[in-house]
Amino acid sequence: MPKDARERQILDKLVLIRDELLLLKRDRTKYIRTQDVMVHYDQLVEQVMHLNEIRKGEHKGENRLDKVLESCFQLISLFFMTIGRTTEAPAAYALTSTIKRLLDHLTESRLFSAKDLNSIADTLGKLDGILKNTNSEHSPYLVELLANREELCKKMLVDLRKQLDELEEPLQAVYERLISILRSMSLANTKAKFSTTEVQKLRANLQEIDESRVNGKFVDKEGRELRGSDVVSDLLQRCLLWSDIVLERKGVIPEAFKSTYDTLIGIRNELEKLSLTQAWSLRETDLYDFQRELDKIDEARVDGNWLDQDGKPAELYVQRTLLYLIRRSYGYIYYLMISSEPVSEALLPIYNQLQTLKRCLIEVKNSGGVSSVRELYPYSMKLNSIDNMRVDGKFMVGDDIPEGQGSVSELLAECFDLNYELRLAAEELENGGSDSPASTTAQTTTT
Structure with a gap:
């Protein structure tokens, strides 16, 4: 809790704003009106102004107020999407949160494709245009916060691109193919009915790539080792190891992590359905609950892994399976956000x-x-x-x-x-x- 009494007063008001936003989100009897959202947005901006006056640019560590404030901005952002104001600064808040989360995971796993980075780069470019053209009606605090987030995401993106640039051009296609196979295996591993045949076919593709190497190296037509051969070879070995583990375990998760797995499967499946029918069934504010649940599970990790009731870390198979489901779900949320139409749900x-x-x-x-x-x-x-x-x-x-x-x-x-x-x-x-x-x-x- 905040130690400053003035911050505690702001916290109480923020909790009230958040609860009212949650009630508005859950009301399906009528569509969300612009005026209802703007009332809460103005209240939120007013509290942010008071908070800035108290802190005067100094922040001595995060407290409960910061957490509630983040929830309020996240909800307001999704409400702006819902009412069709997708090209205004508040709408960008939830999207930058999701992009940052995706980039964190890509950096951690070192498993990504050029397509992943290109999509995020395009979205950041659009957000850049929104922030540059934002008008004075939006909180300077919010605009500054978004600009800093965007800059951080751009730097992370540059670092990730450098990793791909280390691969010589012919190897980039091989790398992309390996990433695709790895994700396909992870998808097969989390299906309701495990298919050994499907995974074996994917493993055969890996063996085909393995056989294209010469003395364990990727070479060109003249026999010269291609730059980045070791990186791609390492990824190939990781894929082969994963195929062996998946074929051995056949989608069976230990009881200690079954509850978390079932929750993530449920979230992934719901988001997948929404991605197919989003034009007719999605209310962007619904994404808040999915995000919160995913954040909670993701942040429960200790040194990158989950612990069972006895404090023992999850084995590699469990860790990779759960991480795949989390990343896949964040990916769906990202897709649903960038697909949001600039039209109120009423229209x-x-x-x-x-x-x-x-x-x-x-x-x-x-x-x-x-x-x-x-x-x-x-x-x-x-x-x-x-x-x-x-x-x-x-x-x-x-x-x-x-x-x-x-x-x-x-x-x-x-x-x-x-x-x-x-x-x-x-x-x-x-x-x-x-x-x-x-x-x-x-x-x-x-x-």
């Missing part, structure tokens, strides 16, 4: 319908269009019904104007344009050629 049903319509129209166009205008009637009727939902050009929910109006209207316009192009082409086809009035109209429109 998501309309937005998702338009996304589906757009995909259908593009598919129709790419497959040669339609033979008659009549075939477009279902699309036209659906588009018109959505367009008719607008009041003075806005999609309303009661008396509210939810966030994301521009994104939905833009998507609706794209669908209308696609539908119009297909109709013109169908009319031209029906009228029998380029001399038809429809063709002339199409040419005039294009010009």
Whole structure:
């Protein structure tokens, strides 16, 4: 607990803000409104200002207040995503937390691919743009905190890239393949029904790579040892050892760690489902509970490993299996965050319908269009019904104007344009050629 009485007062108010945010998160009877989120955000910023005045830039160690403050910012960040304000500084907080956690694990394991780093680099680039364009309505404390986090993540990313750059180009493809095989084995190891055949096939791929070496080295066509051969050979041996262990254990976890394993399997499976149906079923604030549970398990490690009730560390098989599930789950959370649409959950049903319509129209166009205008009637009727939902050009929910109006209207316009192009082409086809009035109209429109 904070020793300063003033900090304890702030802590009490932060606990109240956090509890109200949790209640708002759990309420499924109505969608989350922007004004509800902003009230709590303003309250949070006010407490941060008071805290800064008390500490005056000096911080003598972390206490309970810092933990609760972090929870509040994490929740507010996910709420900003939920209401569609994904391009504002508060929305970046939860994402930077997840990126930092992913980079910590990649650094610890030294097992990552160029694709992993490229994705994170792209996301950090977008966050950089958000922070540079942020306006004065957001807390300077938050903006500074995010900038420092982003800078730390960039430095970690540079260090990880250096490890890949040590590999000569031909070996980078081999390294990527080994990482892919290793992850595939770990996935097979955590399936509900263990498949020996699946793991044996993956091991055969490893043996094929092993046989491509010359005297235990990776060499080029001239027989010259490639730079980074030892690093890739070491990874190959780790993969072969892991395949032996997995084939021996067949997915059976000791009773001492079964509870933790079952929890992680449940989280991984739930997040996997959400990644497949997120457009229709995800409320970003739901990720808070997954994150908290994962953080709790991850931070329970001692010197990188878990201990049983007697204080004995988990064996290698258990440690790697649990770490795989944690990292996989963080990966899903990261994917779900960067996939968050800049639209309020109130408008998501309309937005998702338009996304589906757009995909259908593009598919129709790419497959040669339609033979008659009549075939477009279902699309036209659906588009018109959505367009008719607008009041003075806005999609309303009661008396509210939810966030994301521009994104939905833009998507609706794209669908209308696609539908119009297909109709013109169908009319031209029906009228029998380029001399038809429809063709002339199409040419005039294009010009």
